[in-house]
Amino acid sequence: MQWETVIGLEVHVQLATQSKIFSASSTQFGAEPNTQACALDLAMPGTLPVLNQQAVNYAIMLGLAINADINPLSVFERKNYFYPDLPKGYQTSQLEEPIVGPGVVNIQLPDGSHKAIRIHHAHLEEDAGKSLHEDFHGMSGIDLNRAGTPLIEIVSEPDMRSKEEAVAFAKKLHAIVTCLGISDGDMSQGSMRFDVNVSIRPKGEQTLGTRTETKNLNSFRFMEEAIVLEVERQIDLVEDGLKVKQETRLYDSDKKQSRSMRSKEEANDYRYFPCPDLLPVAIAQDHIESIRQSLPELPDAKQQRFIDSYGLSEADAAQLCDDRATADYFEIVAKETDDARLAANWIMGELSAKLNRESIAISHSPITASQLAKLLLRIKDNTISGKIAKQVFESMWQEGSDPDDIIEKQGLKQLSDSGAIETMVDEVLAQNPDMVDEYLAEQVEKKKKKKFNAIVGRVMQASKGKANPGQVNQILQQKLSR
Amino acid sequence: MHTKTIAELVRGLHNRDFSSEELTRHFLRRIEQLDERYNSFISLTAEQALAQARQADQRLADSNETSLLCGIPLAQKDIFCTQGVRTSCGSKMLDNFIPPYNATVIQRLNDAGCVSLGKTNMDEFAMGSSNETSYYGPVRNPWDRECVPGGSSGGSAAAVSACLAPGATGTDTGGSIRQPASHCGVTGLKPTYGRVSRYGMIAFASSLDQGGPMTRTAEDAALLMNVMAGFDEKDSTSIDHAVPDFTTNLNNDLKGLRIGLPVEYFGDGLDVGIQNAIEQAIKTFESLGATVCDVHLPHTNLAIPAYYVIAPAEASANLSRYDGVRYGYRCEDPQDLFDLYTRTRAEGFGDEVKRRILVGTYALSAGYYDAYYRQAQRIRRLIKNDFVAAFEQVDVIMGPTTPTPAFKLGEKSTDPVAMYLGDIYTIAVNLAGVPGLSIPAGLVDSKPVGLQIIGNYFDESRMLNIAHRFQQVTDWHKQTAPGIDS
Numbered sequence: 001m002q003w004e005t006v007i008g009l010e011v012h013v014q015l016a017t018q019s020k021i022f023s024a025s026s027t028q029f030g031a032e033p034n035t036q037a038c039a040l041d042l043a044m045p046g047t048l049p050v051l052n053q054q055a056v057n058y059a060i061m062l063g064l065a066i067n068a069d070i071n072p073l074s075v076f077e078r079k080n081y082f083y084p085d086l087p088k089g090y091q092t093s094q095l096e097e098p099i100v101g102p103g104v105v106n107i108q109l110p111d112g113s114h115k116a117i118r119i120h121h122a123h124l125e126e127d128a129g130k131s132l133h134e135d136f137h138g139m140s141g142i143d144l145n146r147a148g149t150p151l152i153e154i155v156s157e158p159d160m161r162s163k164e165e166a167v168a169f170a171k172k173l174h175a176i177v178t179c180l181g182i183s184d185g186d187m188s189q190g191s192m193r194f195d196v197n198v199s200i201r202p203k204g205e206q207t208l209g210t211r212t213e214t215k216n217l218n219s220f221r222f223m224e225e226a227i228v229l230e231v232e233r234q235i236d237l238v239e240d241g242l243k244v245k246q247e248t249r250l251y252d253s254d255k256k257q258s259r260s261m262r263s264k265e266e267a268n269d270y271r272y273f274p275c276p277d278l279l280p281v282a283i284a285q286d287h288i289e290s291i292r293q294s295l296p297e298l299p300d301a302k303q304q305r306f307i308d309s310y311g312l313s314e315a316d317a318a319q320l321c322d323d324r325a326t327a328d329y330f331e332i333v334a335k336e337t338d339d340a341r342l343a344a345n346w347i348m349g350e351l352s353a354k355l356n357r358e359s360i361a362i363s364h365s366p367i368t369a370s371q372l373a374k375l376l377l378r379i380k381d382n383t384i385s386g387k388i389a390k391q392v393f394e395s396m397w398q399e400g401s402d403p404d405d406i407i408e409k410q411g412l413k414q415l416s417d418s419g420a421i422e423t424m425v426d427e428v429l430a431q432n433p434d435m436v437d438e439y440l441a442e443q444v445e446k447k448k449k450k451k452f453n454a455i456v457g458r459v460m461q462a463s464k465g466k467a468n469p470g471q472v473n474q475i476l477q478q479k480l481s482r
Numbered sequence: 483m484h485t486k487t488i489a490e491l492v493r494g495l496h497n498r499d500f501s502s503e504e505l506t507r508h509f510l511r512r513i514e515q516l517d518e519r520y521n522s523f524i525s526l527t528a529e530q531a532l533a534q535a536r537q538a539d540q541r542l543a544d545s546n547e548t549s550l551l552c553g554i555p556l557a558q559k560d561i562f563c564t565q566g567v568r569t570s571c572g573s574k575m576l577d578n579f580i581p582p583y584n585a586t587v588i589q590r591l592n593d594a595g596c597v598s599l600g601k602t603n604m605d606e607f608a609m610g611s612s613n614e615t616s617y618y619g620p621v622r623n624p625w626d627r628e629c630v631p632g633g634s635s636g637g638s639a640a641a642v643s644a645c646l647a648p649g650a651t652g653t654d655t656g657g658s659i660r661q662p663a664s665h666c667g668v669t670g671l672k673p674t675y676g677r678v679s680r681y682g683m684i685a686f687a688s689s690l691d692q693g694g695p696m697t698r699t700a701e702d703a704a705l706l707m708n709v710m711a712g713f714d715e716k717d718s719t720s721i722d723h724a725v726p727d728f729t730t731n732l733n734n735d736l737k738g739l740r741i742g743l744p745v746e747y748f749g750d751g752l753d754v755g756i757q758n759a760i761e762q763a764i765k766t767f768e769s770l771g772a773t774v775c776d777v778h779l780p781h782t783n784l785a786i787p788a789y790y791v792i793a794p795a796e797a798s799a800n801l802s803r804y805d806g807v808r809y810g811y812r813c814e815d816p817q818d819l820f821d822l823y824t825r826t827r828a829e830g831f832g833d834e835v836k837r838r839i840l841v842g843t844y845a846l847s848a849g850y851y852d853a854y855y856r857q858a859q860r861i862r863r864l865i866k867n868d869f870v871a872a873f874e875q876v877d878v879i880m881g882p883t884t885p886t887p888a889f890k891l892g893e894k895s896t897d898p899v900a901m902y903l904g905d906i907y908t909i910a911v912n913l914a915g916v917p918g919l920s921i922p923a924g925l926v927d928s929k930p931v932g933l934q935i936i937g938n939y940f941d942e943s944r945m946l947n948i949a950h951r952f953q954q955v956t957d958w959h960k961q962t963a964p965g966i967d968s
Contacts, residue, residue, distance in 0.1 A: 039583055043803040045576065046563045046585055046682040048717050078799045080846070082823055089802020142807065271846035273855055276688035276796055278718050 001239070002203040005231050006211075007166045008158035010195040011173055012151050013183045014127065015058045021126050021150035022049030022092065029189045033132070033143035041148050043087035048277050051076075055150040056281060058182035059099045059124050060291050062152055065176050065298055066119050068103025070288050076124075076275045081268045084142050085129035093153075095272045098123035099281060105156075105176070106300065107168040108318055117169050118157040127151050146190075152182075158197065158208065163227040167220050170194060171322055175299040179324040186361065187219050194223050198230045200238065209234075210244040214251050214258060226251040229258055302327055310340035319348055325363040326352075336373035339380060346376060350393055367396050375403040388412050388465055415467045418475065421459075424467065425475050428458045439480065452476070483508050484645040485968040488554055488702040491648055495542060495553045502542065502553030506535035506597050509555045513599065513646045519627060522640040524560045524618045525568055526600035531555065534597040541595050551709055552595030557647035559638050560601035561608055562588050562693070563682040571684045572604040572616040572634075575804045575811045575830035585682025586714045587651060587693050594709045599647055603637030606832045607801065608658055608686040610634050611904050614895050615834040622891070623666060624963035625929050629888040632662030638696045639666035645966055649697040649706055653683060655690045656789055657883075657908025660920035663696055664883035664932020667922045669949065669959060670696045671703045674940050675915035676721035679714030685800040687793035688719070690912040699959055700921060700949035704728035707942060726943050732950040736770040739948065742777030742876030747907055753886045759924030759931040760882050763952070767880075770951055777876055779868040784861045785910035786902055791845045791858035792913070797835075798842030804830060837898065866914040873938040878948060882907055883920040883932030907934060917942050921949045922958035930958075 020027055023040040040047040063070045075097040078090040100122035107115050127149040132141035154173060160166045174192060178185040185191055194217045199209035214230055217223040229251070234244050246264040251257075297305070299321045306317035306327075320330045326347065333343035351372065355362055375392055378384050384392065384407060395406045407413055415421060429436055435455055442448040459472045483505065486494070494500055510528050517523050538553035563569045563581035565588075570576045584592065591598070605615040613621040613636030621636040623629040624644040631640040635652030639662035642650050652659040654672035663670025671694045678693040685691060695706035708729065713722040741764065748757060764774055806812035806826030813829050816822035831839070845854035872879060884904060894901040911918040916939055923933035933952075937945040953959050962968070 039581075042808050044563075044581065044583075044809065045569070045571065045579065045684040045803070046581070046680075047583075048681050048719075050716060050718055080799055080802060082802065082805060084805075084807050084819065087803060087808060088799075089805060090799050269848045271798075271843065271848075271851075273795060273799070273846050273851070276719070277685075 003200045003231075003235055004203045004205070005161055005163075005227075006158045006199045006201065006208055007160035007163075007227065008197040008211075009156045009160070009166060009169060010197070011154045011156075011170065012193045012195075013154065013173070013177050014191040015055050015150040015152060016181065016183050017052055017054045017058070017150055019052060020148035021052050021055045021124065023148055025148065027149050031145055033141065033145060035145065037129075037144035037147060041087065041144050043089075049092065049275075051278060051281065052150060055124060056099070056283070057291060058150075058180075059122065059152050060283065060288055061180045061182055061295060062122060062154070062177065063100035063103065064288070064292050064295060065180055066100075066103035066105050066122075068119060068122070069101035070283055071097060071099055071101055072283055072285070073097065074099040074123075074281045074283075076278045076281070077272045078275050080271045083128070084140065085131045085144070085147065087129065087144060087147055091126060091128065092275055092278070093125035094123035097280070099283075100152075105169060105172055107165065107172050109164055109168055112314065115165065117159045117165075120155045120157050122152050122154040125151050125153060158199070158211075163224050166196065166227055167224050170220055170223060172299065175322050175324070179296060179299050179302070179327070181296065181324070185323060190218055193218050196223060196227055196230070198227060198234065199244070200231060200234045210246050212244065212247050212249050214249045215261070217251060222251060222253045225253065225256060226258060229256070233258070310334055310344075312340060312344055316344050316348065320344060323362075325361065329362055329365070329369045332369035333373045333376065336370060337376045337380065339376065342376050342380070343373070346372060350390060354397060366400050367393070371396060371403065378403060378407060382414055382416060382468060383407065384412055384414050385465065385469060388414065412466065415463055416471060418471060421463075421467050421471050422475050424462050425459055425472065425479060428455065428462055429479060432458060436480070452480070484512055484648070485962060485966070486648065487699050488551070488648045488697060488705055489699070491554055492550050492705070502535040502538040502555075502597060503532060505553065506531050506555050506599070509599055509647055516644060517646060520622050520624060520631075520640045520644055520646070521619050522603055522621050522631075522637040522644065522646060523557070523600045524570055524572070524603050524637070527567055527598060530567065531597050531599050534592070538595045538597060547595075549594045550705060551591070553597065554595075554649070555597040555599050555647060556591060557599050557602045557638055557641045557650040558588060559635055559651050559653060560604055561653050561684045562651060563684065564588055564598065564601065567601065569601065569684070570617070571608070572606040572618065573831065573835070574617045577617065577811065579810050581682070583682060586679035586716060587683065587710050590709050590712070591651075596709070602635070602641055602650060605634035605636065605658075606835050607684070607797070608634040608653060608655055608691075609797070609834050609838055611657065611661055611901050612889075612891075612894065613637065613662070614891065615832055617832060620891055623888050623929075624966065625667060626888065628890055629929065630665070630891055632665035632884075632888060634658040634662075635670070635696060636662045639663055639668055639670065642666070642668045642696050642698060643963055645962065649695060649702055651693060651710070652696045653691055653693045654912065654918075655686050655692075655793060656912050657905045659694050659696060660883050660908050660918055660932065660934060661905065663920040664934075665888035665930065667930030667958070667961065667963070668696055668698060669700055669703050669919070669921050670694065671707065671919045671942065671946070672911065672917060673707065673711060673942055674721075674917045675912070676719055677711050677723070677917070677940065677942070679712070679717045679720045681714055681716040685796075687796040688800060689796060690789075690793060692912070699953055700919075700946045701729065701732055701953075703919075704732060704946045704950075707946070711942075723940055728943050728946055731943050731947045734947045736767065736772050736948060736951050739767070739772040739878070740876040741767055741772050741774045742872055742879045743774060744779045744782065744872070744879055744881055745776050746779050746782035747881035751885045751903070751906070752882060753926065755926030756882050756885070756887065756931050759926060760880070760933055763923040763933045764880060766952060766955060767948075770955065775876065777872040777879060779865075779872060779879075779910065781861065781864045781868050782906070782910055785865055785913055786906060788858040788861035788865070789905075789909045789913060790841065790902060791854045792862065794838040794842030795845045795855050796842070798839045798846065801831075801835065801839055806830070834898070862913045865910050868910075869914045869916050869936075877938075878941075878945060879936040881934050881936075883934040884908075887926050887929035887931065911936055915939070917945060919945045919949055921952065922961070923956070924958060925961070928964075
């Protein structure tokens with residue numbers, strides 16, 4: 001049997017407001033527990049919420065970026081359940097009247113094809129605190145610093161058919177929210193978290209299968225792993241003649257396992273009702289228009305501009321537009337070197353490999369865009385070769401110093417003195433007469449070229465990589481054709 | 483000194499007849515000597531009161547002091563958070579709760595130089611009409627100590643009635659200012675919803691709760707409203723509506739005033755003595771130049787059922803925060819999270835609170851929401867429309883505040899429905915959000931009768947004017963309970 005996977009995503013994005021959605025407490029990450037929790041965040045009696053207008057504006061920006069309707073009147077509701085890190089015993093969220101109505105996100109798949117993923121809605125809500133289960137001798141600690149951090153939850157339609165589509169969608173949302181500047185998008189700090197709804201059905205079948213929801217995945221990779229695992233689990237169940245149960249599951253990224261958290265029968269009855277402490281959020285059309293006017297360039301438009309004005313391929317442009325920090329980095333390097341392709345190659349190659357290996361965000365890269373540009377300019381003006389540049393790059397990464405200083409200090413300047421190169425070539429030819437003979441005797445063009453390159457290699461070796469390869473080629477050509 | 487109105491005390495303070503400290507000591511002494519009869523206070527804050535009084539005296543020594551209420555002692559319902567002073571809301575759950583902030587109402591009164599004598603008794607979380615649900619024991623009605631003072635602001639009403647304080651704060655969700663004011667023979671105003679900030683006022687049913695003054699006269703209520711009312715950015719439901727000087731129009735002529743009598747408020751269940759007293763009061767208004775006609779509030783009979791869905795629904799969520807995790811009561815030695823929750827709430831809440839949490843939770847449950855909560859909201863709109871239509875014909879609506887005078891302690895405490903029905907004339911006012919005022923208008927069996935004046939949105943100034951004119955030609959508000967010496 002051929003199975004089709006159906007995926008829908010719920011994406012929680014932390015909004016980058018200074019203060020919480022209903023209180024004046026800071027939203028800064030990483031403070032000592034409970035130092036950023038005021039009386040309201042602790043749900044002390046009599047405290048009342050006041051809506052953060054910036055959170056509303058950010059939600060409007062998101063809505064505009066995904067071509068969605070902005071509801072002129074949206075309503076906060078109370079979602080009731082008991083949990084120690086939920087101080088009020090309800091989460092203030094939106095249900096029947098969310099701020100952002102249906103929209104669409106266009107994704108590009110690895111094979112270059114495009115697909116539109118429909119957004120069901122997006123709503124504003126407050127984050128919960130954190131329960132800390134270690135270090136408290138059989139008890140749990142509660143940290144309410146995160147309680148009340150504004151979230152926008154973006155709910156897709158079940159439009160994705162593979163893990164690749166799901167990842168592309170998630171990355172595109174990440175690109176959009178970071179580009180808008182409404183979230184720092186820092187996955188390691190939980191700024192973006194995914195709930196994945198997965199079901200399977202026989203290929204060609206129209207009705208949806210029973211879905212499961214795997215909650216709280218905080219990286220693209222974990223999301224991909226969880227999908228693979230869940231699809232396999234569901235196929236195994238069905239092929240064994242069993243049924244998929246509607247349930248909420250948790251994925252353990254260390255053990256690469258998932259387990260059931262609660263079944264549909266055990267699901268909470270959240271008893272949503274409109275929050276009487278908050279008025280409906282009224283948004284005037286001209287306010288929406290003024291936000292529309294001030295929207296930054298969105299990833300799709302940016303990608304097209306990178307193709308048009310920098311002459312990049314669609315794939316390269318897409319990769320660079322994945323997040324705003326990368327795109328901004330690229331634009332600085334491209335402008336300062338006036339060589340977009342060289343800039344793109346270095347950023348997507350050397351730099352991103354290094355960043356990935358050390359799990360550093362590009363915004364925290366030890367080599368700034370301007371420093372990288374300076375390095376690339378030294379390749380372009382023939383001060384160093386591309387190969388030596390990688391060595392300089394490494395030193396820059398370690399020491400954080402200026403490329404010119406490194407080139408100077410380590411004596412890496414490219415050798416372009418044709419007299420000196422000629423001397424070096426002569427020496428190599430004298431030391432390797434058999435290589436010269438073999439080269440001269442070779443008749444097959446391809447093999448002859450290979451033998452030539454081997455001699456070039458010897459010269460470069462002798463120069464410790466510093467000889468200008470073009471000049472070496474040229475001089476060697478002349479010597480050997482005599 | 484203690485039978486004087488706030489207006490008289492203001493003059494006395496400004497004429498240096500007595501100091502705020504003397505005044506405060508006098509009331510503190512009365513409370514210490516007499517309150518064991520009434521149990522109207524949960525906490526007395528004598529030291530803080532005297533410190534505030536001395537500060538007020540310093541302010542008063544400066545001839546530029548403009549705050550009229552500077553130096554006036556008041557009692558605060560224990561539902562208003564007071565910084566550094568235990569705020570129990572009448573519940574074991576908050577018996578140990580000391581707020582690190584002041585309610586906006588408290589802050590405004592403090593800033594005006596008022597002195598806070600203490601925190602008054604109340605039904606637990608303001609859920610009750612008799613003050614019998616308080617964790618701190620029932621309050622007794624100064625007019626008849628075998629009777630309830632009404633609720634939930636029963637402590638405030640009794641304290642003013644027994645001259646333990648010249649005025650007090652109260653809150654009103656379904657009649658909790660007006661009904662005890664009626665039963666204790668004092669003046670109580672529930673302002674328009676949104677007129678007085680709810681910040682720091684412990685929530686029962688957020689869309690209905692409203693704070694207001696409880697005093698001996700309409701003039702005193704106007705003086706307190708001048709300080710209590712006003713927009714507060716900390717309360718999203720407070721309304722940015724111009725606040726008048728509520729004393730300005732007190733003496734306006736009532737000639738041509740159109741009074742509507744809701745037919746539905748004079749039907750079955752209304753005590754004959756009360757009906758007579760109300761009709762007598764209406765005649766007084768006619769003699770002052772008002773015209774009277776019948777009006778209809780056709781959805782009156784739906785108010786109690788709608789209220790007992792909406793208020794418990796909101797309460798069920800509002801009271802979820804009392805979970806034993808962060809503050810307040812926590813059960814001994816919890817075995818696990820479930821045990822912590824269930825025992826904390828089972829032990830910390832009283833029966834009436836539990837009953838309302840259960841009712842509210844049920845009304846919001848999947849499958850019942852449309853039949854109860856949504857339906858109740860529809861009724862609420864109909865009730866609001868009733869008032870809007872009535873105010874197209876008349877300026878104010880008048881009727882009894884309660885169908886019977888104060889009842890005996892224990893008489894209705896085992897029959898919640900009978901208790902709920904006592905709020906028949908007050909509840910619709912909260913559902914509509916309009917202001918309601920209760921003033922003394924007679925005695926039945928030596929127990930006070932309250933006349934309810936219901937006004938249009940933000941029309942408190944005219945309501946107080948009407949009440950003040952009535953109080954100029956009657957003396958029901960001057961009568962004190964037996965045993966209260968002047």
